Amino acid sequence: MTTLLIILVTCVVSIVAFRNQRLMDDLILWPPALSRSREYYRLVSYGLVHADGQHLFFNMFSLYFAGRIMENFFTSMMGPLGFVTFYIGALVFSILPSYLANRRNAGYRSLGASGAVSAILFAFILLAPWSKIYLIVLPMPAILYAILFVVYSVYMDKRGGDNVNHSAHLWGAAYGVIFTVAINPAVLPRFLSLISQPRLF
Template sequence: MTLSIAIIILTCLVSITSFSRHNSIDELSMWPYMVKEKNQYYRFITSGFVHADYMHLAFNMITLFFFGRYIEVMFQQLFGGKLYFLLFYIIALIASDIPCYIKNRNNPGYRSIGASGAVSAVLFAFILVQPWTKIYIFFLPLPAIIYGVLFLGYSAYMAKRGGDGINHDAHFWGAVVGVLFPLALKPGLAGYFLHQLTNFN
């Protein structure tokens, strides 16, 4: 079993069993105020394993299913071990929630859940190595790099605007981790990305 499939199974089990138990969501969610007041740092990780509903869960896990296996194999080939993918996923979960913590650490009413930050990291790691591959957004084929630019712009705009209950900061910073993590371990990927970008067929 691949690590990405194992993460999907674990996330589905935790999320589905939490749907009818709101206290479980409160216990696992990213609750910045409780992190600050009670030092509950585990929330940076556990929040990525609970979701609001089946649609939220399905969107994240389907995306992880299609891109996670590719990135897992790529990391194994580039860095020499499967555990790099697990490290990458955990770092993305944590890093994508840091802006949320900073903004809301004094707000006892704010909570955030979902694996979106880590899933964004996986997707953008794919964009780094396959920028012109078509991905389907609501059944519409779009080059991955075009989607990436639009996604980053939209996430940055909505993070500033706020008010829709979605943690757009996690989406944006997860995407940043998705690019920086592989580049930090293999700087030569920057040249590979530029070569791919300028050799569009």
């Protein structure tokens, strides 16, 4: 239920912001708004707006795929607000390095829930590393997707030039792993055991 609510709110806000530049400007992560006006809410609100419909669809589709499973996990571990706490923390944690690196850069902007979605996907991969994940239309084991995702994100983060915040993807993925293991340490040995038993999906 929480996953669907996050998707609904994000879709509504993003679609409205596509046609309302003022709303987009009020929610997007823009460093001067934090340093000058102390609008710290932007460390979360940037995840409610997206660059375009494709950006929004990909993030929300991925969130729907893994979010329902991880919502049950975090609810069982932390109570009714567990998944919301994880999601908001992922938004903040994934963007902080980019914000700190660009806090004096008035030309920098970042938006989209990709960092938080990466956190959810990697938390999911910890629980089910051999489950099937689709890379566009190509099915592959989740653990292989994770490896390709990290390699690609590191490469593109160093290369730059495509207006995608690959750093947020990487930090989000790290947060998903660290947070999940922190609240349930038994996840890690179970993950290692599963990895040692490859299977076809």
